[in-house]
Amino acid sequence: MFKKASLVAFASAAALLLAGCGDDSDDTASPGSSSAAGGGGGGSSEQITLGFAQVGAESGWRTANTDSIKKSAEEAGIELQFSDAQQKQENQIRAIRSFIQQKVDVIAFSPVIESGWDAVLNEAKRANIPVILTDRAVDSEDTSLYKTFLGSDFVLEGQKAGEWLKEEYADEAGPVNIVELQGTTGAAPAIDRQQGFADAIAGESKFKMIASQTGDFTRAGGKQVMEAFLQAHKDIDVLYAHNDDMGLGAIEAIEAAGLTPGEDIKIITVDAVKDGMQALADGKINFIVECNPLLGPQLMDAVKKVVAGEEIPPRIETEETTFTQEQAKAALPTRQY
Amino acid sequence: MSITRHRLFYPGVLLLVLLVSNVFFTPTFFNLRMQDGHLYGSLIDIVRNGAPLLIVAVGMTFVIATGGIDLSVGAVMAISGAVATHHIAGLSNQDSTAGVLTAVGMALGFCLLLGLWNGILVAVVGIQPIIATLILMVAGRGVAQWITDGQIITVNSPAYKLIGGGYKLALPFAIFLAIAVLVFAAVISRRSALGMLIESVGGNAEASRLAGIRSRGLILLAYVFSGFCAGLAGLMISSNVSSADANNTGLFYELDAILAVVIGGTALIGGRYFLVGTLVGALTIQTLTTTILTIGINPNATLLFKAFVVFVMCLIQSPAFRAKVFRRRQRPASPPAAPASKEQHVRVPA
Numbered sequence: 001m002f003k004k005a006s007l008v009a010f011a012s013a014a015a016l017l018l019a020g021c022g023d024d025s026d027d028t029a030s031p032g033s034s035s036a037a038g039g040g041g042g043g044s045s046e047q048i049t050l051g052f053a054q055v056g057a058e059s060g061w062r063t064a065n066t067d068s069i070k071k072s073a074e075e076a077g078i079e080l081q082f083s084d085a086q087q088k089q090e091n092q093i094r095a096i097r098s099f100i101q102q103k104v105d106v107i108a109f110s111p112v113i114e115s116g117w118d119a120v121l122n123e124a125k126r127a128n129i130p131v132i133l134t135d136r137a138v139d140s141e142d143t144s145l146y147k148t149f150l151g152s153d154f155v156l157e158g159q160k161a162g163e164w165l166k167e168e169y170a171d172e173a174g175p176v177n178i179v180e181l182q183g184t185t186g187a188a189p190a191i192d193r194q195q196g197f198a199d200a201i202a203g204e205s206k207f208k209m210i211a212s213q214t215g216d217f218t219r220a221g222g223k224q225v226m227e228a229f230l231q232a233h234k235d236i237d238v239l240y241a242h243n244d245d246m247g248l249g250a251i252e253a254i255e256a257a258g259l260t261p262g263e264d265i266k267i268i269t270v271d272a273v274k275d276g277m278q279a280l281a282d283g284k285i286n287f288i289v290e291c292n293p294l295l296g297p298q299l300m301d302a303v304k305k306v307v308a309g310e311e312i313p314p315r316i317e318t319e320e321t322t323f324t325q326e327q328a329k330a331a332l333p334t335r336q337y
Numbered sequence: 338m339s340i341t342r343h344r345l346f347y348p349g350v351l352l353l354v355l356l357v358s359n360v361f362f363t364p365t366f367f368n369l370r371m372q373d374g375h376l377y378g379s380l381i382d383i384v385r386n387g388a389p390l391l392i393v394a395v396g397m398t399f400v401i402a403t404g405g406i407d408l409s410v411g412a413v414m415a416i417s418g419a420v421a422t423h424h425i426a427g428l429s430n431q432d433s434t435a436g437v438l439t440a441v442g443m444a445l446g447f448c449l450l451l452g453l454w455n456g457i458l459v460a461v462v463g464i465q466p467i468i469a470t471l472i473l474m475v476a477g478r479g480v481a482q483w484i485t486d487g488q489i490i491t492v493n494s495p496a497y498k499l500i501g502g503g504y505k506l507a508l509p510f511a512i513f514l515a516i517a518v519l520v521f522a523a524v525i526s527r528r529s530a531l532g533m534l535i536e537s538v539g540g541n542a543e544a545s546r547l548a549g550i551r552s553r554g555l556i557l558l559a560y561v562f563s564g565f566c567a568g569l570a571g572l573m574i575s576s577n578v579s580s581a582d583a584n585n586t587g588l589f590y591e592l593d594a595i596l597a598v599v600i601g602g603t604a605l606i607g608g609r610y611f612l613v614g615t616l617v618g619a620l621t622i623q624t625l626t627t628t629i630l631t632i633g634i635n636p637n638a639t640l641l642f643k644a645f646v647v648f649v650m651c652l653i654q655s656p657a658f659r660a661k662v663f664r665r666r667q668r669p670a671s672p673p674a675a676p677a678s679k680e681q682h683v684r685v686p687a
Contacts, residue, residue: 056584057487066487084487086478086584185636213629214636218585219489219578224386228630231379232363245489249578252502258372275491 048307049079050300051099053109055136056087060273061243065110065135065293072296078303087184089113093120100127106303108132110151113186114139121145130306134299136188143314147306150299150316152291154189158196160289160322161240161268165201168266168286174206176237179229181215181222181250183242189291190214193242193270210236215246222246226253241269244276244288251284262286272323274335280328288328292318344602345614347653352621355628355646362632375504379627387623388515389414389501389570393590394597394619395522395612396566399559401598404539404607405459405466407560410594412477413451413567414587418575419484420444422492431494440497445568451477452564456557470560474591481583491580501573511573518566523612532610535559539607597622600650621650 050073057063066082073080081104083095089112099107100123107129111117117138124131125145135151169176180197183190194212201207211229215221222241229236230253239254241247247269251261261267261284269276272290279285295318305312323331340346359366359379369378393410400407424440425431451473458469495503503510526532535555537545542552567587575581599605600621601614625646634642652658 057482057489060489063488084482087588182636185639211633212636213633214639216585218582219580220574220582220585223578224382224626225630227382227386228379228627231366231382232631232633234365252578256372257377 047077047079048106048303049081049102049104050303051081051083051096051102051104051107053083053085053092053095053099053107055085055092055110055112057084060245060275061271061291061293064273065295068294068296069134069299070296072300076297076300076304078300085112087112089116093117096120096124100124100129103127104129105307106130106132108134108299108303110135111138111188113184114188114191115186118142118145132299132302132306134295135293148302148312148314148316150295150302150318152189152318152320154192154291155196155199157189157270157289157291157320158193158198159200160196161193161270161287162197162200164287164289164322165207165238165240165266165268166204169206172206174204174208176207177210177233177235178207178238178240179210179226179233179236180212181225181239181241181246182212183214183217183246185214187217189270190217190242197240215241215249217243217246219245219249222249223253224249226250227256230254230257230259236265239265239267241267243291244269244271244273244279244285247285248275248279251279274332277323277328277332277335280323280325281332283325286325288323290320290322292320344611345617348600348602348614348617348621348650351650351653352617352624355621355624359628359631366631371507375507375509379631381509383620383623383627385509385511386627387619388509388511389573390590390593390597390623391515391616391619392518392566392570392573393563393594394601394615395518396563397591397594398598398601398603398610398612398615399522399526399535400466400563401595401603401605402535402539402607402610403556403559404542405556405559406470406595406605407455407563407567408467408470408591409451409455409473409477410563410567410570411587411590412474412481413448413564414571414574414590415481415581415583416451416477416484417444417448417568417571418581418586419481419490419583420447421497421572422490422575422581423484425492425494425497426490431492432496434496437494437496441500441572444572445565448564448568448571449561450564451568452561453557455564456560459560460553460556478583481581481586485581485583487583489580489582493579497576498579499576501575501577502579503576511577514569514573518569519612519616522562526612531555536609539610593622594619596647600654602654 052069054066055062057066070080070082081099081102085092085095092109092112096107096109097120107124111133114137118140121131121140122145131146133146133149137149180194182194210233213225215225222245226249239250241250247267251267254261254265259265267285268287269285270289270291272288276285276288280288298316298318302312302316366379369376369380371377397407397410421440421444424443425437428436430436455470455473458464459466499510501511505513526535534550537550538552538555546552571587574586597618598615600618601611603610603614625643629639629642
């Protein structure tokens with residue numbers, strides 16, 4: 001008897017809770033979709049809610065990127081719904097669907113890979129939620145699916161790496177044997193950095209790409225792949241890694257093989273995270289092309305403009321530079337990430 | 338005939354074929370040389386990179402032998418590396434042996450608890466193993482990220498580096514750890530009745546219980562051991578690159594470990610288990626990975642190539658498939674053979 005009564009009490013409490021949730025979402029829907037369910041105590045009906053689906057935390061670069069977005073959202077007074085996809089597209093799609101259900105004002109995300117986004121982006125479009133891509137692009141034919149793509153030009157990054165190499169070996173006859181550590185297969189930065197680099201060195205036949213494999217943007221991946229490269233090829237002159245972390249892993253493999261990174265094998269990487277810059281300053285890496293992760297302020301700016309109904313350009317580029325060993329020594333003390 | 342009947346014959350042949358096929362692409366594949374006081378070569382790389390997989394697979398072998406499965410090993414590996422590096426990063430002297438040992442102890446202790454958690458869910462609460470361990474597989478990465486604060490923790494500690502990236506007696510230290518775990522598992526389970534009891538539980542838990550075997554305790558033990566193995570492997574991977582990456586350490590490792598166990602001849606339904614088979618399985622998977630990298634297969638086709646090799650492995654290991662293929666070959670072979678000899682008989686006098 002008592003058991004039954006408590007069960008009923010529990011059930012009705014649960015029903016109340018559920019009803020409560022339902023009411024909340026109805027509220028957000030009716031007065032103009034921007035009252036932001038449970039607006040964190042601020043309670044202003046003007047507050048913009050941004051749903052951001054991050055790739056994961058695969059590198060120091062990504063962590064700096066996440067921090068920049070979180071920090072500038074706070075500064076801009078935008079409520080941030082943050083989701084970490086742990087490098088899996090299905091997680092990211094799930095996160096975007098939940099943003100659509102929560103009726104956020106703007107959805108922003110860095111796609112894990114380029115393809116397969118049409119369905120979920122169409123859902124967002126039908127729900128009238130604008131989408132901003134950050135740092136990585138998608139290969140959709142339909143560009144109306146997103147408002148803008150904010151991020152680095154990866155092809156240009158690859159070209160910068162290739163240009164430096166051409167200059168470095170300008171006086172040598174060659175052949176120059178190059179090995180490449182690619183990023184995650186299918187990811188935009190991997191595809192574009194590969195292409196940009198290949199384009200830059202295409203003109204000169206002395207440059208030979210003798211091996212190219214994916215190290216999944218991780219140190220462990222970079223180390224294991226470089227170990228195999230060193231076993232299979234005895235005459236590697238240059239290593240081009242699509243990010244610092246793979247380069248750092250490869251440095252360990254090169255040292256274990258009894259070679260001196262930076263001298264026996266010249267190393268070019270992309271990103272310029274702190275550990276990478278340290279290795280550059282120590283002379284273990286020869287050249288780093290920066291890929292700026294601090295795009296939070298630019299993103300918040302774009303979000304505000306989109307919500308206000310202003311036109312924004314379909315492509316916004318982040319400001320980026322390159323570092324030599326000397327420049328790294330100078331820049332390292334004030335490096336944020 | 339008796340050699341081909343041995344259950345490790347086909348897995349062993351596959352491993353050899355994989356190894357030898359490398360020589361066609363890299364003639365120096367089997368070369369070993371001394372480098373800075375340790376052996377250096379592809380074979381060493383394979384064994385060193387395969388050591389964590391072997392350790393995880395040994396733990397997995399026992400879990401599978403009890404009729405269960407442990408999907409959480411990858412997440413446990415990430416947690417283990419995160420706990421250890423987090424502690425070491427906070428030390429004033431990162432290279433102090435006591436500090437590193439404390440970190441290793443903390444990580445392994447925590448992983449034992451995680452294994453216990455899995456074991457309780459399966460053996461005491463009675464949740465299906467695949468679901469019970471799925472909980473930790475998903476939640477575990479979150480725990481690892483929470484420990485590392487979503488950052489990659491980098492440490493500079495030669496003492497910690499020894500576990501997964503260092504050398505002793507000219508060989509990678511990781512090899513000794515892997516052999517120690519394998520020998521420990523083999524001796525403790527095969528020199529006592531423990532192994533037989535585990536197989537009996539995997540064969541039929543209820544019947545074993547009625548026969549007086551404490552099924553529950555044995556299942557619990559298997560998950561605790563698997564948690565420990567995953568923890569140790571996580572330390573090796575994190576120490577190999579002197580950093581902990583909560584997102585990527587041990588990602589999809591559970592699948593490789595299960596595959597290694599299955600290639601080794603242990604059936605997923607539980608019951609009999611083969612530790613030497615698991616050794617061959619783990620080495621085969623690592624050799625396959627290294628082969629792909631040394632041969633230089635296009636990264637876009639890597640997964641397809643891997644899937645194809647695994648598919649062929651499974652086919653060759655299937656007795657039903659072998660019986661069909663060999664019978665078909667034998668049947669057409671023997672009937673024509675008889676008429677042919679008759680013809681010859683006819684021809685000879687003519």
